[in-house]
Amino acid sequence: MMPLPSRVGRLIGVSLGPGDPGLMTRRAWALLERRDAAWTYPARSTKTPSYAFDIVLRSGIALPAQHQALLFPMTHDEVKLLRHWHRAAEVVLPVLQAGQDVLFLVEGDASTYATFGHLARTVRAIDERVAVDVVPGVNSFTAASATLGQPLAEQDDTVAILPAAYGVGAVDRLLHDFDTLVLLKVKPLMDELIDWLEQRGLLRHAQFIERCGAPDERVVTDLPSLRGQKVSYLSLIIVRNPHRVRGERIKGCLKKASPLVSQTTEEKE
Numbered sequence: 001m002m003p004l005p006s007r008v009g010r011l012i013g014v015s016l017g018p019g020d021p022g023l024m025t026r027r028a029w030a031l032l033e034r035r036d037a038a039w040t041y042p043a044r045s046t047k048t049p050s051y052a053f054d055i056v057l058r059s060g061i062a063l064p065a066q067h068q069a070l071l072f073p074m075t076h077d078e079v080k081l082l083r084h085w086h087r088a089a090e091v092v093l094p095v096l097q098a099g100q101d102v103l104f105l106v107e108g109d110a111s112t113y114a115t116f117g118h119l120a121r122t123v124r125a126i127d128e129r130v131a132v133d134v135v136p137g138v139n140s141f142t143a144a145s146a147t148l149g150q151p152l153a154e155q156d157d158t159v160a161i162l163p164a165a166y167g168v169g170a171v172d173r174l175l176h177d178f179d180t181l182v183l184l185k186v187k188p189l190m191d192e193l194i195d196w197l198e199q200r201g202l203l204r205h206a207q208f209i210e211r212c213g214a215p216d217e218r219v220v221t222d223l224p225s226l227r228g229q230k231v232s233y234l235s236l237i238i239v240r241n242p243h244r245v246r247g248e249r250i251k252g253c254l255k256k257a258s259p260l261v262s263q264t265t266e267e268k269e
């Protein structure tokens with residue numbers, strides 16, 4: 001048996017931001033410029049190009065000698081998912097065990113609904129010597145807020161970030177408690193979501209953004225125009241909810257308003 005090398009490589013989840021290479025962090029950029037690490041990146045099928053890989057291609061950074069797509073199909077089938085995480089781990093592990101670092105390229109932020117967590121857990125379950133690092137990044141909805149020119153949250157605003165997959169009923173229940181709703185994975189529910197926004201008088205307060213940061217980014221404010229249209233998986237909707245009735249804020253970072261008002265009044269007198 002071949003002796004194992006003393007150093008096992010690190011598995012590094014490198015967040016790339018939502019699509020514009022200009023939104024990569026310096027740390028991500030520096031890692032990608034290393035020539036001694038192998039790259040892996042997720043792809044949904046052999047026919048769909050990897051969005052993460054495409055971001056790096058557009059950055060102009062030279063490709064390393066070793067780079068490979070790992071297949072993660074879009075499914076809720078637990079058995080299928082486990083099988084693919086395992087297969088991906090089996091591709092990555094020999095490289096790590098040979099002492100080479102492996103970068104896993106992640107679109108958006110690696111801690112936000114990303115495949116990286118599953119891969120890292122599977123790899124460590126097989127070989128716990130593998131150390132895992134995460135380089136954080138700009139996620140899709142903060143970039144989208146900037147593109148839309150609207151804050152995600154101000155003062156004591158509450159924000160809910162959720163996959164719309166739970167259905168319109170679940171999204172609707174959040175209106176009571178949240179000022180901003182960030183709806184991810186909206187593709188299969190577009191028409192239902194548009195109907196719901198209309199019923200709730202929220203159409204004017206909702207914006208749709210597709211492939212934020214990519215050259216073919218699309219922003220749609222007239223959501224009914226999207227009825228019956230096919231949209232990209234990389235789409236989200238941000239809803240600002242003007243109807244929420246706020247309770248009294250018990251503690252916050254702001255000073256109580258009344259003494260300030262009386263002081264200002266006193267100063268004027």
Ligand SMILES: C[S@@+](CC[C@H](N)C(=O)[O-])C[C@H]1O[C@@H](n2cnc3c(N)ncnc32)[C@H](O)[C@@H]1O
Binds near residue numbers: 212214
């Ligand atoms: C699996 S989650 C990945 C989230 C990502 N890691 C992040 O930090 O934003 C995929 C969902 O995020 C949203 N998303 C990711 N990238 C996007 C982009 N560039 N433009 C619009 N929505 C995006 C879409 O709702 C998509 O269905």
